[in-house]
Amino acid sequence: AQSVTQLDSQVPVFEEAPVELRCNYSSSVSVYLFWYVQYPNQGLQLLLKYLSGSTLVKGINGFEAEFNKSQTSFHLRKPSVHISDTAEYFCAVSDRPAGNTGKLIFGQGTTLQVKP
Amino acid sequence: DVKVTQSSRYLVKRTGEKVFLECVQDMDHENMFWYRQDPGLGLRLIYFSYDVKMKEKGDIPEGYSVSREKKERFSLILESASTNQTSMYLCASKRDGRSTGELFFGEGSRLTVL
Numbered sequence: 490a491q492s493v494t495q496l497d498s499q500v501p502v503f504e505e506a507p508v509e510l511r512c513n514y515s516s517s518v519s520v521y522l523f524w525y526v527q528y529p530n531q532g533l534q535l536l537l538k539y540l541s542g543s544t545l546v547k548g549i550n551g552f553e554a555e556f557n558k559s560q561t562s563f564h565l566r567k568p569s570v571h572i573s574d575t576a577e578y579f580c581a582v583s584d585r586p587a588g589n590t591g592k593l594i595f596g597q598g599t600t601l602q603v604k605p
Numbered sequence: 606d607v608k609v610t611q612s613s614r615y616l617v618k619r620t621g622e623k624v625f626l627e628c629v630q631d632m633d634h635e636n637m638f639w640y641r642q643d644p645g646l647g648l649r650l651i652y653f654s655y656d657v658k659m660k661e662k663g664d665i666p667e668g669y670s671v672s673r674e675k676k677e678r679f680s681l682i683l684e685s686a687s688t689n690q691t692s693m694y695l696c697a698s699k700r701d702g703r704s705t706g707e708l709f710f711g712e713g714s715r716l717t718v719l
Contacts, residue, residue, distance in 0.1 A: 495647075532695060532710035533695070534710070538707065592663070594650075596647050597645055
């Protein structure tokens with residue numbers, strides 16, 4: 490069975506500092522990997538996804554993530570955060586191919602708190 | 606843009622009441638999902654549907670049922686609400702299971718059971 494572990498429940502960081510949110514997964518098959526963001530009182534929206542090809546994936550709002558197959562990780566990074574990046578971030582995995590369901594398994598979430 | 610609309614943002618119900626959470630998507634997506642979101646637990650899949658009248662249990666289906674009579678609408682039903690079902694409920698849709706596209710989420714329905 491697949492699982493996703495986000496290693497930090499909360500990450501406090503000062504504005505303009507770099508940040509890394511960590512995600513590890515386990516799966517017996519090839520996977521697709523995703524990062525979603527949830528701003529306060531909103532639903533989730535996709536930040537970026539890894540399907541195949543280059544292991545460095547760039548997403549919206551200056552975020553990027555690197556797929557590391559040997560370490561089964563998909564860490565999210567941003568070189569300089571802004572106050573508006575304060576949100577909860579979720580890592581997710583699905584089987585590849587997704588069959589007829591396309592369901593995602595989500596991690597526990599990491600709250601990024603950007604301080605002025 | 607794809608829009609997923611959840612009918613109620615906030616609900617307060619009493620123990621034992623029947624609760625309906627409605628979700629509508631406007632992009633002809635085949636797959637629809639209900640997740641439950643709790644602090645420290647992330648999102649857990651309750652039920653999903655990959656076609657009209659088709660449904661499958663997710664990881665935590667106990668105490669819930671679903672209905673999908675039309676392609677655009679996916680309802681979550683709590684037959685007899687209990688306090689441990691107090692949570693945020695998120696509906697999502699996807700074009701189909703074979704696509705690598707993203708899930709589109711509604712804004713959530715926060716349910717409090719007293």
